[in-house]
Amino acid sequence: MGQPARNIILANGEFPQDRQCLDALRNAAHLVCCDGATVALIASGLREPDAIVGDLDSLPEPLKRRFADRLHQESEQETNDLAKAFRFCQSQGWTDHLVILGAMGRRDDHAIGNLALLLDFAATAPDVQLWTDYGYFQVLASSATLPSTPGEQLSIFSTDSAQPITTTGLRYPLVAQPLEKLWCGTLNECAGSSFRLEFPGTSPLLLYRPLPRVAGKQPPASAPRLPWRKVHFIGVGGVGVSGLAQILLDAGVAVSGSDAQDSTYARRLREQGAQIFIGHHAENISDDADLVVYSAAVQADNQERQAAQHLGIPQCRRGQFLARLAPYFRRVVAVSGSHGKTTTTAMLAHILREYGMNPGYLVGGIVTGWERSASAGSWEFLVTEVDESDRSQELMLPALSIVLNIDDDHSWGIGGTAGLEECFARLARQSLQTLTWDTPDLRRILQDAPNLTALPLTASEDALLTTLPLCGAHNRQNAAIAVAAAQLLGVPREDAIIALRSFPGVQRRLTIRWQSEDRQCAFVDDYAHHPTELSASLQAIREQFPKQRLVVYFQPHRPERILRYGKRFAAILAAYADHVVLVRPFLAWEDEDADANPQTIVDAINRIAPGKAELTTTDWEPLACEIRQILQHPPTPLVIAVIGAGDIGNIGAWFEKHQ
Secondary structure, three states: OOOOOOEEEEOOOOOOOOHHHHHHHHHOOEEEEEHHHHHHHHHHOOOOOOEEEEOOOOOOHHHHHHOHHHEEEOOOOOOOHHHHHHHHHHHHOOOOOEEEEOOOOOOHHHHHHHHHHHHHHOOOOOOOEEEOOOEEEEEEOOOEEEEOOOOOEEEEEEOOOOOOEEEEOEOOOOOOEOOOOOOOOEEEEEOOOEEEEEOOOOOOEEEEEEOHHHOOOOOOOOOOOOOOOEEEEEOOOOHHHHHHHHHHHHOOOEEEEEEOOOOHHHHHHHHOOOEEEEOOOHHHOOOOOOEEEEOOOOOOOOHHHHHHHHHOOOEEEHHHHHHHHHHHOOEEEEEEOOOOHHHHHHHHHHHHHHOOOOOEEEOOOOEOOOOOOEEOOOOOEEEEEOOOOOOHHHHOOOOEEEEOOOOOOOHHHOOHHHHHHHHHHHHHHOOOEEEEEOOHHHHHHOOOOOOEEEEOHHHHHOHHHHOOOOOOHHHHHHHHHHHHHHHHOOOOHHHHHHHHOOOOOEOOOOEEEEEOOOOOOEEEEEOOOOHHHHHHHHHHHHHHOOOOEEEEEEOOEOHHHHHHHHHHHHHHHHHHOOEEEEEOOEOOOOOOOOOOOOHHHHHHHHHHOOOOEEEEOOOHHHHHHHHHHHHHOOOOOEEEEEEOOOHHHHHHHHHHHHO
């Protein structure tokens, strides 16, 4: 990117953390700060702004007093603060070699809006650029030949979906090819010391180029270049984070990571060359890391996050990193929904694998018999589940989105029911194609999706599907939509169904950990932690074991679910179980809530069926011993089901190891 720009606008958005960005801020001749970014700038200690522009509503009073002579208030509500700051720069004559920092924000609508403003600014400030922590956007008003580094990666974005673009000097040349929409640019690679972009010039192009420090890495020939040489993962022992680390290892990226305790996932990454630390310590972070990725459970005061901040290493959450990694695959399939994501993702990946398509995949669970839960594959497809709980699925731009269902789980943390529905609606709007079920609610929520396919609910009753070795109506629904998705990706229906006959299942999704020779007694392990999931799981268990006595060990997951769903949990458990042992709640990273008392669930069950339920405060390992002892001499045809998303999940693996 050459020498630091002489003039900088620091916009509302995530405060830049890249060392080169921070150096540019420190050394800028003029620094104009949108009011919403002022607090982060002052907290950084880098320097003071030369001017603060905006409506100033978000500026704390102490800062207003401190910088009273530098405030330039503009209250026009129809104009975003970046445009206000640019107008101020124009009035001062500060538009030569102008750089905009911190303008990408957390949401794609903000990012796209700011890129559109960048195009507007270029009309009067041709050298304007928008920098990110990884590279920069520049505007091309007409065809041009540009210098490059052999192997350098870049992305081309067109503002006109019909404008034909021709390239030379790139690894994957374009010949009069239009790009379908602005934010679905094409990833490419420079073949030599220069490249040329030719286009009619009626509409400008945006070109995204990486920072020099992340260019020039030599990956395996079969993998596209990624803009990271080394990534550190905090919480690497979790299935979602470890899967992302696995894909980077496949691409030849150096990986380090840490977790509070060792795990199967961490050990597998270590075996493949990752540097894995047990325990979170500042010294685990080295200054050669290009990025730090952390799980949702890792808070800002984590020692490693603090060390990364001190070293100026960019950080992002797991879901944000998935959105950054996904565009390196040619086609992304995002599996969303309140329930069933992991199983459906695994089913679709299994179909594509069996059909010989070598997909990339990221499954949020252990698929029985698979060596890993994630793979880069051939970089043609990425089949991944996406997360609504932190709204990170809104950052995805899939070729195909699958919306399985929309229930009220997680709604309390993302703006209530309206926020939850908008989260799924936005994912669908940003997808080239969306596949869902034909229900009034799903059609209403997803009505603005550009290409919506809604399956009839009867699709799961297809005769071929009902012969699959799948237990439970919900699993037959998952299979039906996985088959429909596979068809959209080019797999004939019959072949997809044949592939599912060998689907091994996902662990802790109705997993039978043990069964007696006469099949009269069994131990079933399941992940359900929402009333809809609990009901579906218990119905499936009753379908498979209709005459056995059913004893359920159920652990609520997080206090919020006890408060919201306690009565529904009680009604479902009372209806399906012969006896219930309610295990003390798993708090995750939340604090205990006195109002979220699990005894209320026990009392509600016993009001329906006196004596049916009891509460235990016993830890999971003694419970595992108790279950093993019962099953050594079961008093009657018996099924014990261990259900929940917390540490109760350790029981199944322990049981298999110790039986």
